[in-house]
Amino acid sequence: MIEAALRLQTIEEYYFSKKLREVRLLQANGKPIINLGIGSPDLQPPQKVITTLCNSFNDAQANQYQSYQGLPELREAMVSFYRDQFQVNLSPTTEVLPLMGSKEGIMHVSMAFLNLGDQVLIPNPGYPTYASVTNLVGAEPVFYKLYEENNWLPDLENLEKQDLSKVKIMWINYPHMPTGAVATEAFFIRLVAFAKRHQILIINDNPYGFILNDSPRSILSIPEAKDVCLELNSLSKTFNMSGWRIGMVLGKSDYINHILKVKSNMDSGMFYGVQKGAIEALKCSKLWYVSLNNVYEERRKLIWQLADSLNCTYDKNATGLFVWAKIPAFLKSEEFIDLLLKEHDIFIAPGTVFGSQGEGYVRFSLCATTDIIEEAIARIK
Template identity: 40%
Template sequence: MNIERAERLQKLPPYLFQELDRLRDQVRARGVDIIDLGVGDPDQPTPPHIIEALNAAAQDPRTHKYPAYSGLSRFREVAADWYKRRFDVDLIPNQEVITLIGSKEGLAHFPLAFVNPGDVVLTPSPAYPVYKGSTILAGGVPVEMPLRKENGFLPDLAAMDPALLQKAKVMVINYPNNPTAACADLEFYERVAALAKKHEIIVVSDAAYTEMAYDGYRPPSFMQVAGAREVGIEFHSLSKTYNMTGWRIGFAVGNAQLVAGLGQVKSQIDSGAFDAVQLAGITALTASQDCVAQMNKLYAGRREVLVKGLQGLGLEVERPKATFYVWCGVPAGQTSTDFCRKLLEEAGVVSTPGVGFGSAGEGYVRFALTVDEARLQEAVDRLAGLGL
């Protein structure tokens, strides 16, 4: 029997991190001690008070039934309260907030609600691969918005083709940015909102890294600017902020029609996030945020070790203000894929090729600050031995 996958799957590129895992495991099988700076998965445990909240909630039989599709009312209220405290944005919990099984799930399902076959979706490049992949799965046409160093890794809105903007249905933005660690200010968000309103474009803002910031910097939200709620939806995750990547809990906020459309898709696909995880999420969002500050202090120390080390090797790298990524230029004459393969095979250090995030990522690699300072220094020392 000849079994062929659907055309939509055949159009998808290989998922970046699956390929990285395969190469890493091949090298590890040779007995190499691997320092994995590839995938952005926090190495520290979830804070104890959040685990305790989950344990207590899981013991309650009331959490063992199907959850509400849009999430616990209390979780959505707490998410709205958090937005008010953090960004001074007022939200209507039962209309403008929805619980997600992690922000990736929401981002992946959103195009199914609003993108028709042939619709243009403007996706940043380099970017989290899910934006492009979910567009393809919905039958849309992803068109890359290049993020260049000379423009602060922001899309050059003024240079965008008016004819393309007229065709566009959705624009995706992501700040603080993965993979470049670039940050956006309110003036940029104001320009995005104005552009979206003029051309009737839906704005999808992925804000998963707003709480991972350093040196007193507090990243803003797209929802803070006038007009954002009219044109956009913003996705948040508890994964990186509270070391909860495996828990799968997040939320989206914004335009009530966009939230409802996403909810309609989710009602056909999943049965909501486990109530006990939502209750633990409530604890995360309402309890002391000292654990977040402590993690940021930890990452800031790691950042200094890696950035100074890479700069000492003559590599082009800037100190990030947010996220736990370091975006590093590759040596002249090498591609990002070749450079990553060299680091892995000759030094046992895993990084991520920039081209895997989109064509505009060529010339860079991404390092994740997901090992301790001693291991980061060891990684730098190994790289030094390669004579880069």
């Protein structure tokens, strides 16, 4: 028997990969499971995006290897998007790199900047992949706790009391997943100053900026942020293109070149038709965002009703694709979701998936039709 690499001892299979096998098995055995656990958009991308993809199959270069840096017109569309939506000016030739989804970017950034023994500040609760990738590259995760009473923002004063001499990277994610908290401009200004004092590279993972959020914000809009910050973004949630795998990393040209060294040795460029479709998506007018959020607003009101029926509490000012809710104090998160799955055939995510600070919370997804959410409410009642 050939043994696996030692690095695999530092991680486990992704929670949703395991849990969805259980859910699928229940469905195969006839259980009418309602899945409100996963943030995979069920809505369609803009029609012009699909049309452009289909038309691209007739282009002569459609089936060839593509540039590691993406089509020039895709990079132009990405920086135009950042200029129009965030008032951030970037060079399309040197300060943006298209990715096959921002999750790929987490690995590429980590491989480009982290050495064995480097420390990485990781939010708790937060996206589990930050820690998994940190472990895979041989760096050390250092979790910083987020609290509801501080609007799920890092306590920078407390962090400065710690030994930060080995910290190379700090992951942040605003609007925050799973809680839906939003960072203010004032906080970003403080964070950039913190990063400059301690020579830490801040990476803001920003795929939820346009979902039920009136004030989309990029950390790159802060003066001098490019010196110490990168930003990841994605078309998955904003344009319902999660399966297309289109993301981007943006920032200072030197940093982008480091990431390109990694990326160019790991893939052969994004499919041509996907890039052409992405260009059209990034050109969408304000009407697209309004219509998208009208759907999610209706769904969120129903999820609030579902949470109410389960005696959960939540913040109506939170943004994003989920509702983060506090459960009754006498139950643990995983006990709560297992009970819901067993008694009502409804699956939601336990807060502990996202770290120890998620204990006592659960996450509901808005990626289900109103009919499905109403059926879930009816089952509880």
